[in-house]
Amino acid sequence: MTLSALDAAPIARRSLHDEVVTRVRDLIIEGALAPGTRIHEGQLCDKLAISRTPLREALKVLASEGLIELMPNRGAVVRKPTPPEVLDTLVVIGALEALAAEYACRNASETEIAELRAIHRRMLEFYARRDRLEYFKLNQSIHNAIVRLSGNRTLVATHDTLQARIKRVRFMGNDRAEQWQNSIAEHEEMIRALEARDPARLGAALRLHMENAWKRVRDAL
Amino acid sequence: MTLSALDAAPIARRSLHDEVVTRVRDLIIEGALAPGTRIHEGQLCDKLAISRTPLREALKVLASEGLIELMPNRGAVVRKPTPPEVLDTLVVIGALEALAAEYACRNASETEIAELRAIHRRMLEFYARRDRLEYFKLNQSIHNAIVRLSGNRTLVATHDTLQARIKRVRFMGNDRAEQWQNSIAEHEEMIRALEARDPARLGAALRLHMENAWKRVRDAL
């Protein structure tokens, strides 16, 4: 057996700071580190069992992602998006998803669209059970899936970054029952538009969904 | 004299890593650090007269901006965007500028629009003198100005990041005379559309401009 024959995947070696970035990012998105929380380097280092160097590297990255704010000589604070900032971000996300919609309608395979419909159905189940967290996750994953169907990696990355910034706020805002129901109706329309491969209709649905997302979130701020 | 009376501006204290980020970013965008260049930490530290810690922090940030690539245990390399990546980025930038156009047409004051027209005129002067670098800078600043007129800070930041990634490539691509001329015609149309406050027309002009930017750049890759 030749060596070139076996296709051994390269051993994934994640550097510490990279691991820390994702870990802390998740802590922020999940809300374990709430907005406004002061991040003590020493404490976090102890919890993660690492030295300050990789943590500080990670904090710089998270700051450039807009998740935390660095105050010179005074440490880092988990960023709490202001209402206009949330609106601005939603507007951009809406435009990005509308762009993705055009490409998705063109590029997506029937299988991929079917998978989206499947996610939607699973989401409805969680809605029936009033499982807000799982519902929310699937909700987000539908939007992500549409963006991924565009096949545009830059678009995906940009969308992910922006979404991360306001994920928490959106989750908090989605707590009233009728809002929840409206959101589902909008999703239904999105899927239909995609199944019809009608980019204008899908784009419109996505933009409307974003506008309504703002209305739903606004009050919670 | 009371203390509250004098309005002393707070002393701007930039941390070292922050300074380094902008410095190295500029080096990359200006081309002093060409794509593919291996970044030796030691050498760069000597040049900037700093220790490795702030430089390494800066490199992490630049990697998250997509300007360099970190290879675990093997250092950093200035990223050279692949052709599909450039196209993807241009597509997203086009969508963002089209979005900005809508808001700019609504929000921009007459003064601001006049300033844009002034930049355009200055750009034409550099064109007449065949000063490619200064022409290019003003060209970019028109796009930036339109995006800023949207009043959407998230949009501005996102646009800036994406633009930085392909600035160099775009500059390199804009070297043939007829391309140059076409680009100017498209800019003329953009300004007219803004003066007419016609978002659809401006958006279309921007998208067309991006499509053509791709055609102009494509051959240079």
Next chain:
DNA sequence: CTCCTGCATTCTGAATGCAAAATGCTTGAT
């Protein structure tokens, strides 16, 4: 009693040190 000043403590920013990984060179075997 209140408020300001000065000092001790704590925390951040940056430099240095150390271990592990990668690179390059030399040497030796075929």
Next chain:
DNA sequence: ATCAAGCATTTTGCATTCAGAATGCAGGAG
């Protein structure tokens, strides 16, 4: 002569250390 293995050097990754800034507290003046 060619190629590979082993060693020396370089470079990266992370921990530790040191210096400077901010915070909090105590003591003293008004």
